[in-house]
Amino acid sequence: MMHLDPKILRRTRITPTGVIHTVLPDTELADFRDWVRRTLPVSIVAQGAAITGFAFALYRPAADGLIDVELGFPIDRRVPSDDYFTVGLLPTGHVAQAVHTGTPADLAQAWKALRQWMDGRRLEPAALRWETYLDAPTIAGGSGVRRTELAWPIEPVAVD
Numbered sequence: 001m002m003h004l005d006p007k008i009l010r011r012t013r014i015t016p017t018g019v020i021h022t023v024l025p026d027t028e029l030a031d032f033r034d035w036v037r038r039t040l041p042v043s044i045v046a047q048g049a050a051i052t053g054f055a056f057a058l059y060r061p062a063a064d065g066l067i068d069v070e071l072g073f074p075i076d077r078r079v080p081s082d083d084y085f086t087v088g089l090l091p092t093g094h095v096a097q098a099v100h101t102g103t104p105a106d107l108a109q110a111w112k113a114l115r116q117w118m119d120g121r122r123l124e125p126a127a128l129r130w131e132t133y134l135d136a137p138t139i140a141g142g143s144g145v146r147r148t149e150l151a152w153p154i155e156p157v158a159v160d
Helices: 026-046 103-118
Strands: 007-011 014-025 057-062 066-074 086-090 093-102 129-133 146-155
Touching: 014 026, 014 057, 026 066, 057 086, 066 086, 093 103, 103 146
Parallel strands: none
Antiparallel strands: 007 093, 014 066, 014 086, 057 066, 057 129, 093 146, 129 146
16 A cells, blocks of 8 residues: 655745756666766766756656656756756646655556545646655666655646
């Protein structure tokens, strides 16, 4: 039985990020994460920025069998993009947030449980969502137990 203890939080600060964005087959995600983990921090520092938090993956809708993902780190300032990374943003607004403790293989089920929690409260999930890796290795795959923070922005609800 999975226990997430979701909450609704308000993010009030736009967070600049240094990311590598791609769309790839879901079977290639683990290798891509490993490559990003090795190369991105060097690129960010070379541009004069500092990494200010844990690694994350931001997901957008994609065609079946594909993953549209930005892998990266929050950074202290917006800097010019280079050959390896671009600058992104983690948005402000209300998010449904929960911390999952388990293996990477359990994350899909954790996202499903968070979605069910949102549905039960009539909250409309946004198209994008992200997970922040609270334990090392920060982006790399692997099967060990880790804490992963799930964040799913909530779309504003129209009032009649």
